[in-house]
Amino acid sequence: MTGRLDPLFSRTLPEGDTHQRDVCDHCGFVAYENPKIVVGSVVTHRGKVLLCRRAIEPRHGYWTVPAGYLELGETPEEGARREAREEANADLELHGLLAVYTVRRLSQVQLIYRATLADGVFSPGIESLETQLFDWDAIPWDDLAFPTVHWMLGHQRAFEAGKGVGPFGNPVGAD
Amino acid sequence: MTGRLDPLFSRTLPEGDTHQRDVCDHCGFVAYENPKIVVGSVVTHRGKVLLCRRAIEPRHGYWTVPAGYLELGETPEEGARREAREEANADLELHGLLAVYTVRRLSQVQLIYRATLADGVFSPGIESLETQLFDWDAIPWDDLAFPTVHWMLGHQRAFEAGKGVGPFGNPVGAD
Numbered sequence: 001m002t003g004r005l006d007p008l009f010s011r012t013l014p015e016g017d018t019h020q021r022d023v024c025d026h027c028g029f030v031a032y033e034n035p036k037i038v039v040g041s042v043v044t045h046r047g048k049v050l051l052c053r054r055a056i057e058p059r060h061g062y063w064t065v066p067a068g069y070l071e072l073g074e075t076p077e078e079g080a081r082r083e084a085r086e087e088a089n090a091d092l093e094l095h096g097l098l099a100v101y102t103v104r105r106l107s108q109v110q111l112i113y114r115a116t117l118a119d120g121v122f123s124p125g126i127e128s129l130e131t132q133l134f135d136w137d138a139i140p141w142d143d144l145a146f147p148t149v150h151w152m153l154g155h156q157r158a159f160e161a162g163k164g165v166g167p168f169g170n171p172v173g174a175d
Numbered sequence: 176m177t178g179r180l181d182p183l184f185s186r187t188l189p190e191g192d193t194h195q196r197d198v199c200d201h202c203g204f205v206a207y208e209n210p211k212i213v214v215g216s217v218v219t220h221r222g223k224v225l226l227c228r229r230a231i232e233p234r235h236g237y238w239t240v241p242a243g244y245l246e247l248g249e250t251p252e253e254g255a256r257r258e259a260r261e262e263a264n265a266d267l268e269l270h271g272l273l274a275v276y277t278v279r280r281l282s283q284v285q286l287i288y289r290a291t292l293a294d295g296v297f298s299p300g301i302e303s304l305e306t307q308l309f310d311w312d313a314i315p316w317d318d319l320a321f322p323t324v325h326w327m328l329g330h331q332r333a334f335e336a337g338k339g340v341g342p343f344g345n346p347v348g349a350d
Contacts, residue, residue, distance in 0.1 A: 016301060018261060019246055034211050035245050037284055070210050071194055075277040075350065076284060086193060097275065097342055100286070102250040109212055109251060111275070111284075126191065167272055167342065175250065 035107040039079035040067020041115035042098055042156040043090065048133035049153065050122060052087050054145055055129045062145035065152065066090070067112070076111045084115070087125045091118035099155050099168040101148050104175040112152045114159065114166075147174065210282040214254035215242020216290035217273055217331040218265065223308035224328065225297060227262050229320055230304045237320035240327065241265070242287070251286045259290070262300045266293035274330050274343040276323050279350040287327045289334065289341075322349065 009022040014030055022031040042065055043050040051063040066084040070076060077094055084090045092115040101110040124131045134140070136157065144150055155168040184197040189205055197206040217240055218225040226238040241259040245251060252269055259265045267290040276285040299306045309315075311332065319325055330343040 018257075032244075033247055034209065035247060035249070036209050037212060069207075070284070072208055072210060072282040073279055074210070074282075075279065075345075076275065082193075097272075100251065100272065104248055104250065107247040107249075109245070109286075165340070169252075170250075 033107075035109055037070040037076070037079075038067055038108050038110040039070045039076045039113075040065050040083060040110065040152075041080045041092060041094065041113040042152050043084065043088075043092060043115045043117060044156070045117040045120060045133055048135055049139065049156070050088060050090065050117070050131065050133055051139070052124070052128040053130045053132075054127070055124075056127050059145035061129065062143050063140050064145040064149050065112075067110070070111075077113065080111075080113050080115070085125070087128050088122045088131045089125050090122040090131075092116070093118050097167040098159065099152055099166060101151060101170050102175055103148065110148055112148075114156065208282075210284055212245040212251070212254075213242055213283050213285040214245045214251045214288075215240050215258060215285065215327075216255045216267060216269065216288040217327050218259065218263075218267060218290045218292060219331070220292040220295060220308055223310055224314065224331070225263060225265065225292070225306065225308055226314070227299070227303040228305045228307075229302065230299075231302050234320035236304065237318050238315050239320040239324050240287075242285070245286075252288065255286075255288050255290070260300070262303050263297045263306045264300050265297040265306075267291070268293050272342040273334065274327055274341060276326060276345050277350055278323065285323055287323075287330075289331065 008025040009031060010025055011020050012023050013020050014023060052066060053063050054060055066087045068083045070079040081092050084092045095114040098114045099112040122131050151171055158164050159166055183200040184206060185200055186195050187198050188195050189198060227241060228238050229235055241262045243258040245254040256267050259267045270289040272286060273289045274287040297306050326346055333339050334341055
């Protein structure tokens with residue numbers, strides 16, 4: 001226990017601001033809260049797509065793509081490559097932005113890249129139970145972890161079919 | 176002054192994590208810090224581009240495009256339109272993502288849209304000293320507020336010249 005004051009936040013509209021913020025009554029410090037950036041990639045290899053079965057909550061046991069929160073000082077591309085190393089021990093080549101999604105409820109913006117395996121090598125990282133290349137017809141659609149995984153796999157298919165170059169956005173009416 | 180404990184943060188690597196975090200010695204709370212999202216737009220109208228002269232720091236008095244931090248619960252497109260209303264009293268039509276930049280030093284990811292004025296109307300908002308439509312040859316290049324404003328105006332020119340559809344990224348070597 002120190003002699004310092006605790007911060008004492010009140011919800012208020014700072015002068016000239018457009019949104020209410022938590023402002024400290026003692027010192028006027030404004031505690032801004034900001035949306036978070038998720039970076040990830042749809043990784044393909046010889047016509048198949050790489051999925052990871054989650055070893056962590058939320059959605060333990062369900063399938064997803066390599067993705068996670070962007071870290072301070074990273075570019076989105078660096079973050080997408082780091083997540084693939086962490087979750088699938090995979091080195092990626094990135095080929096452009098497939099999609100920008102907003103998950104409004106979570107204040108998340110997702111930047112999803114098209115990628116291929118640099119050398120064909122992958123295996124489960126510490127956050128994955130298993131990693132597997134799936135033919136499109138064999139994708140476990142009912143066991144995907146998140147709605148955005150459905151969206152990005154559909155948009156990857158659209159891209160491959162020449163139905164748009166991206167970046168795609170949220171499906172109409174979905175956020 | 177209350178009877179609560181102050182948070183007592185130590186810089187440490189939480190189990191299973193890949194980055195050091197500020198973790199509270201009392202309760203184990205992990206204070207994640209995340210990159211911030213800036214949203215903005217290059218707004219054109221009849222071949223001219225809309226710039227705003229900043230009435231706020233940093234870079235008071237210098238010219239920029241309508242842009243600012245994305246708020247909780249907003250889509251990037253909504254944020255870009257809000258910033259144009261706040262800074263230039265302008266309603267926008269958005270036409271796609273022009274660029275995704277990373278300002279590594281500030282842990283900022285910028286999502287910049289191509290836009291036009293919905294009705295040709297604009298005027299200085301509270302954060303702007305003046306707002307003006309510039310011919311390309313008349314842009315005050317030496318008085319632009321930030322390097323990214325140079326980048327996005329260059330990329331808008333490249334787009335208009337058919338030299339790429341975007342989203343463009345940082346110029347090579349610049350972050």
